[in-house]
Amino acid sequence: MNASLGPDRRPVAVLIGFMGAGKSTVGAALAALLEVEFVDTDHEIVTRAGRSVAEVFATDGERYFRDLEVQVVLDVLGRETGVVALGGGAVMTPAVQAVLADHLVVYLEVSPDVGFVRVRSSGRPLLQPGADGTDAEQRYRALLDERVDTYRAAARLTIDTTGRDAASLADEIARALRLRPASAYRPEGSPP
Ligand code: S3P
Numbered sequence: 001m002n003a004s005l006g007p008d009r010r011p012v013a014v015l016i017g018f019m020g021a022g023k024s025t026v027g028a029a030l031a032a033l034l035e036v037e038f039v040d041t042d043h044e045i046v047t048r049a050g051r052s053v054a055e056v057f058a059t060d061g062e063r064y065f066r067d068l069e070v071q072v073v074l075d076v077l078g079r080e081t082g083v084v085a086l087g088g089g090a091v092m093t094p095a096v097q098a099v100l101a102d103h104l105v106v107y108l109e110v111s112p113d114v115g116f117v118r119v120r121s122s123g124r125p126l127l128q129p130g131a132d133g134t135d136a137e138q139r140y141r142a143l144l145d146e147r148v149d150t151y152r153a154a155a156r157l158t159i160d161t162t163g164r165d166a167a168s169l170a171d172e173i174a175r176a177l178r179l180r181p182a183s184a185y186r187p188e189g190s191p192p
Contacts, residue, residue: 009135015085017108020115027085029170037082037184057125107155
């Protein structure tokens with residue numbers, strides 16, 4: 001049964017993973033495959049704040065960003081029935097972990113070598129040079145190390161994304177979770 005069509009109307013799948021894992025690309029591909037909406041919680045934060053994620057970090061700091069993030073994530077999980085991708089750090093908040101226990105969570109695993117190359121020029125606030133003298137790559141590796149157990153613990157399904165394209169990953173997720181396109185649940189001839 002497709003979770004989005006169940007009585008409590010949860011998202012059909014929630015993608016988690018570190019920066020550079022491909023959550024947005026794979027999420028969009030999975031949503032297209034399942035004929036549902038795709039929502040990226042970082043985009044919602046930007047809409048709600050009226051500023052980029054980097055600007056929120058720079059002006060108000062990480063604590064403020066995390067408070068906004070938890071509100072947005074809980075709102076989105078409570079209302080969306082499509083595919084949802086969470087920002088890489090959202091799962092570290094206990095309130096988010098608690099809600100995710102009730103969802104079909106997919107962890108997209110990425111190696112630090114591949115993931116870092118994808119995000120190194122993106123201006124991600126957590127990869128800015130630290131006061132402690134660490135560079136972006138050291139920060140990327142250390143943060144991933146710190147989080148990996150939490151990602152795995154939150155997930156129903158963990159997928160290694162190494163060398164895979166978004167379409168094949170979307171296909172694997174749909175098969176593993178037995179998710180079918182929305183049209184497969186509609187009586188023949190009924191409008192979408
Ligand atoms: C963060 C990941 C980012 C964004 C913010 C913080 C993190 O999202 O939410 O920069 O703590 O890992 P992506 O995972 O989409 O890069």
